[in-house]
Amino acid sequence: MARHIQFDRLGGPEVLQVREVATGAPGAGEVLIRVDAIGLNRADAMFREGSYFLQPSFPSSLGYEAAGTVEAVGEGVVGLDAGTPVAVVPAFSLNEYGTYGDHVIVPASAVVPRPAHVDPVTAAAVWMAYITAYGALIDEGGLLPGDHVLLTAASGGVGLAAVQTARRIGAVPVATVRGAAKRQALLDAGAAHVIDTETEDLVARVQEITDGRGVRLAFDPVAGPGVDTLAQAISPGGKLLVYGALDPRPTPLPNAAFYPDLSTSMFTMFRVTADPERLRRAVAFIDAGLSDGSLAPVVDRTFGLDDIADAHRYLESNAQTGKIVITVGHDADAA
Structure with a gap:
């Protein structure tokens, strides 16, 4: 079982709930990721309240960005192995996948290796x-x-x-x-x-x-x-x-x-994430900037997964400068 954030109706941050769900195994072209950090975006709040270009199908998850480690890969996935540190880029529909959870399945086309020097919080704040x-x-x-x-x-x-x-x-x-x-x-x-x-x-x-x-x-x-x-x-x-x-x-x-x-x-x-060649160039540019320090995400504040409603309230306050990130604990795994 995994812990996911889901919602059953449109509304404010209060509609978000932490639930135990069965993750299952990744299908063809998919990757199962053990999540350490999740990046929040304005699109998440718009999707939750129904003002996004895409309307949610209930029960719905959400989230475009995350950083963690590969746990398993589905058929046909190459270049990503169990134990590989990775980040998730926004390259899918929120009605099909989401990153708000401690273990999530996403398409391999939306997963990029995470350089060793980039920690999960930083990686979750990068890609969108x-x-x-x-x-x-x-x-x-x-x-x-x-x-x-x-x-x-x-x-x-x-x-x-x-x-x-x-x-x-x-x-x-x-x-x-x-x-x-x-x-x-x-x-x-x-x-x-x-x-x-x-x-x-x-x-x-x-x-x-x-x-x-x-x-x-x-x-x-x-x-x-x-x-x-x-x-x-x-x-x-x-x-x-x-x-x-x-x-x-x-x-x-x-x-x-x-x-x-x-x-x-x-x-x-x-337009970029849906085109493999344009995405490849973008990832190369950004990885180079992260390596030489010219690109350095600003993280305003972090919240825990159980505090997701408060994180969305802060997101909507416009008080932040930079990115809001959710950190994900795995104490149950260690036990």
């Missing part, structure tokens, strides 16, 4: 954020050394990963926050400039920072009417990539009446 950042800024955004990139709502896990990713290739990350409380954390993470949108004019500050050129790329999880302002901060021929919808209002085509010279599109990390 850094694949999203790499995929948008480099794979799809074409960011180059010397380019300015505008990162809005940048104090979350993806924002901090994007700051470090931009720095790693020699680009110039310009981060935004609401209020001054998280300014220093962004500067410490490597942001070249931090704009407080509550007290500063975004467009004016970007023009000042870039000597009037504007940024080459804007990477935004907010969406809504604010994209119109972002468009004014982008240089001619630049790009606006929207990867979230924190603002529930409709998102207009930026400055449609004036036909600004920029391309606008939605970005989803699954």
